[in-house]
Amino acid sequence: MTYRDSLSPWCIIQHLPKMQRVIIARFRKRNDAEAHLRILKQLNPSITYEILFDPPAEPSCPPSICNLQIYAPHRYQSHPNL
Numbered sequence: 336m337t338y339r340d341s342l343s344p345w346c347i348i349q350h351l352p353k354m355q356r357v358i359i360a361r362f363r364k365r366n367d368a369e370a371h372l373r374i375l376k377q378l379n380p381s382i383t384y385e386i387l388f389d390p391p392a393e394p395s396c397p398p399s400i401c402n403l404q405i406y407a408p409h410r411y412q413s414h415p416n417l
């Protein structure tokens with residue numbers, strides 16, 4: 336999945352024979368996908384469409400940020416003058 340596709344996780348898919356499918360359009364918001372789906376069903380009532388949420392498979396942050404290790408000391412030491 337490209338970065339552009341990951342920005343638009345809501346898809347309208349068309350069902351094909353032999354359990355296949357094709358993505359017709361991608362949207363950022365579900366409401367936009369639902370509105371487009373209504374129009375598609377009016378134009379082509381014999382074709383089966385469905386809305387699908389397709390999240391990105393890989394992490395959204397670069398590896399240099401995702402693999403950061405946070406330093407947390409095991410015990411806190413008090414100040415010697417206290």
